[in-house]
Each structure stands twice: as structure tokens, then as C-alpha cells.
Amino acid sequence: MIFKKDFLWGGATAANQCEGAWREDGKGISCSDICTGGKFGQSKLITPVLQEGMFYPSREAIDHYHRFREDIALFAEMGFKCYRFSINWTRIFPNGDEAEPNEAGLKHYEEVIDECLKYGIEPLITISHYEVPFGLTKKCNSWVSREMIDYFMNYCRAIFTRYKGKVKYWLTFNEINCGTTATGALLSQGILSDQENTTPFMSQPDNPQQRFQGLHHQFVASAKAVQLAHEIDPKCKVGNMMICSTSYPLTCNPDDVLKNQQYNRIMNYFCSDVQCRGAYPTYMNRYFAEKGIAIEKQPGDDEILKAGTVDFLSFSYYMSSCQTVDPDKQKGEGNIIGGVPNPYLKASDWGWQIDPKGLRYSLNELYDRYKIPLMVVENGLGAKDVIEDDGTINDDYRIDYLRQHIQQMEEAVKDGVDLMGYTPWGCIDLVSASTGEYAKRYGFIYVERYDDGTGDFSRRKKKSFDWYKKVIATNGEDLD
Ligand code: BGP
DSSP states (O other): OOSOTTOEEEEEOOHHHHTOOTTGGGOOOBGGGGBOOOBTTBOOEEOSSOOTTOOOGGGTTTOHHHHHHHHHHHHHHHTOSEEEEEOOHHHHSSSSOOSSOOHHHHHHHHHHHHHHHHTTOEEEEEEESSOOBHHHHHHHOGGGSTTHHHHHHHHHHHHHHHTTTTOOEEEEETTGGGGGSTTHHHHHHOOOSOSSSOEEGGGOOOOHHHHHHHHHHHHHHHHHHHHHHHHHOTTOEEEEEEEOOEEEESSSOHHHHHHHHHHIIIIIIHHHIIIIISSOOTHHHHHHHHHTOOOOOOTTHHHHHHHTOOSEEEEEOOOEEEEOSOTTSOOOTTOTTOSBOOTTOOBOTTSOBOOHHHHHHHHHHHHHHHOSOEEEEEOOOOBOOOOOTTSOOOOHHHHHHHHHHHHHHHHHHHHTOOEEEEOOBTSBOOOOTTTOOSSSBOOSEEEOOOTTSOOOOOEEEOHHHHHHHHHHHTTTSOOO
């Protein structure tokens, strides 16, 4: 047996992309709720003032809020050992700054957790997954302000206390290193420089000083959350979550190699170095100096970071890219993580370059660096699915993608990596984070909901459903 006996097979979603019910039971507006639908090549829009007549996919999403029992039953049928989902901060604290949590929100997630536990499914909960209360953006421009740490801690205390003994695994911030890129400002950090005008999501005005200061506040908040979780429930484990943006030098030109090293440091290692090692890495000093970024720290912050390192590291992995100093090389189309295309790899319909071996490579790199358990909490192929005349959906392309990535996880485990589990992204179709569309589907379960707002939300199993069920039943031995 290659994977551990208690390997956490499952799937992952995020509240803003699947729940809908955007104003029900006291829920406030989150930063995702102000983003319209878009599509590949046509950026979704950020509308700080909500617009009549625009399509906002998070309002109904796939209606998981009302259908979670049906959905979790399907996950259980596949044999899930674990369900990664997020709590929508605005269901617990609608504007983010209330003194008391919203009971209806707490109750909802209690029901979701209980439903998982009924089937023996471990809940793995992301505390903040692109759902910063928009009220806090308006109040203090979100993570730019230090006061966010207290708002976040109130939220953490409310959920850690309420779900004590039921939830063993928590993740602090989804893809925290998105904050090192311009596109991460709003979704990941709730930072919005222009709070009056509509702007395209892919070209929002950027302010690196704010983003990196925001990250500092998030690091402190994450470290405090780790300590608080352990204090409230010593048995629980808290992980960080990063986007694993595997990158290679395009050539062996030493300049390409150095450029790639720098890319890796800022994108892939900076946040995890802080969260896993408990201190800022020295290479950031030069970066900050050259970019004119000054991080304001308070006395005691360094000690908090040291004391609040994570128990495990989790990450999303979809693709890889290359770095080069050659200005003639084209930017990868649709590849939101930047870099240039790798001539040895093929891309998905959304321009994401598919690289299963990059997963093995990165698992090894990350494990060598941090020596703590790792978990792949997102991976998958966003694709257009077709319902055949007989009602079936034959997503062999998705099966191939997942199979190849699982094979490479096996190789990494044989290499010596301590791997806790695997929760492929969008185990049920949901709204895309980068493009805001339904057409980019990841699920084992198809949802009848379309970008023109039609569809009755009914669920139907794809071919990959039975395939993944067999994978789980055999603990990854049978991948055919
Ligand atoms: C990650 C996010 C998810 C998810 C996924 C797929 O960045 O954590 O929220 O959406 O990527 O990306 P997309 O939805 O853009 O295809």
C-alpha cells in the first residue's frame, strides 16, 4: 500500500463559489459578492456599487446552501474520507465588526459538519477563502489595517469554540500567497484601492505596499489563530494553504535560473517560510528595499510568528510555468500565475499548462524544505463537459488528468514525502474563481446551471464519479 491507511481522500469547495443564498439568514456581503460573472478572455468586473442587471454568480452559485445534504450524500457515496469546505465569514459576522456572531450562520455550519460526521467524513475547514466581509473593506480597506487581526480573531474564536471536538483540521487563509500578486488584492485580502468605480478584476489598480502590509497582518492573524485553535481544542491541527505555482527556468541560461529562483522565493516560498518556519526569510529584505516596500511591524510580532507555526502545509496545484529573461517569449495565455509556456507541456482549454510531474517535484521540494506533513487540497481540470443524448457525461479527460496526478503523488510518497490527503477541487461543479463562470467545470458531479442564469441546479454523476469511487475504495491502488 503506497498511501497511508488513513489517507484523507475527498474533495474541496469554497462557500462563495458554491453556496448561493447570498443574503439569507442574515448573511452580509463579501468581496466575492461584488464580482460579476465573466469568461475566458473577458474579465469579470469588480463593482463596489452593485449594478442592476449584471449577473453575479455567487448570489445563487450552485445552491449548496440548501442542497448540502444531497451533495454530502453523493460525496459519501464516492467514499469521501474528508470534505474541504469554507465557512463564509459573512454568515458569522455579516459586516465583520459585530460584537456577537450570527447564530443562524453558526447553526448552518454545525449542520454541515454534523452531516459530514454522520458519514464518517472529516471536515477540513478553510477559515477564509475569498470571502472577506465587504463591510471591512469599506471600513478599513481590510487587511491593510491592523485592526483586521482582531476581527479575524473574533471570528476564529466563535467558530473554534462552537465546533470544538468536531473539527480536527483547519486551514487559515486560502492561497495566502495570492497576496504577492496584483490579482490577489481583492479576493484574497479584501483590499480595494478604488471603492467607487467598476474595474476589471484582471487589471485592478495595484498597490504592492498595501498587499505586503496586508500579508504581514495575515501572517500575524494566522499565527495567533494556530495558537488559539490549539488552546481551545488541543487535538486539532491547523495548516496554511498556498497556491503551489511550480516554476522552471525556461533555459539553462544562468539568468533564467536566477530569475526562476527569485520567482520561486516570492511566489512559492515567502508566505510558507513565514508560516512554517516562523520568521521572515532574509531574501525579502532586498526585495522590499528595491520595491520601496516598508513593512510596519509591532513589538511582539516576531514572537507571535515564531509561536504560531502551522502543523501541516496544504496547497493547490493545477499547472506549472517557466521563467525567462528573454523578452521575445510570449506570456502564457490565460495563465494567471504568470511566466511563459513550457514547450514540453500541453495546456487546458483555459490555458493552464498541465504538468503532473511538477506535482511530484513540488511535493519533494516543499517536504525537503519544511519537513512537516503536506496535503494537496486542490487539484483538477477545469473543462467544458457535454451531456450526451443518453444523459451521460464522459469526462475521460478529467479522469486522465487526475490519474496522472495521483500517480505522481504516489511517486512522491515513495520518494519519502509525508502526504496526508488529497481533495480535488470542485468535487461538484461550481463557479470559477478567476473567471466567474459556470462553464469551467471541475466536478465528479455535474450541476445544471449555466452562465446565462438558466438551469434548475439538478445534480448528475459524471463518468469520473464511479472512477474516483473506485480509487478511494482501493486507496489509490486501482487507477484504471
Ligand atoms: C484556486 C482557488 C479556488 C478555485 C481554483 C480553480 O485558485 O482556491 O477557489 O476556484 O483555484 O480556479 P478557477 O476557479 O479560476 O478555475
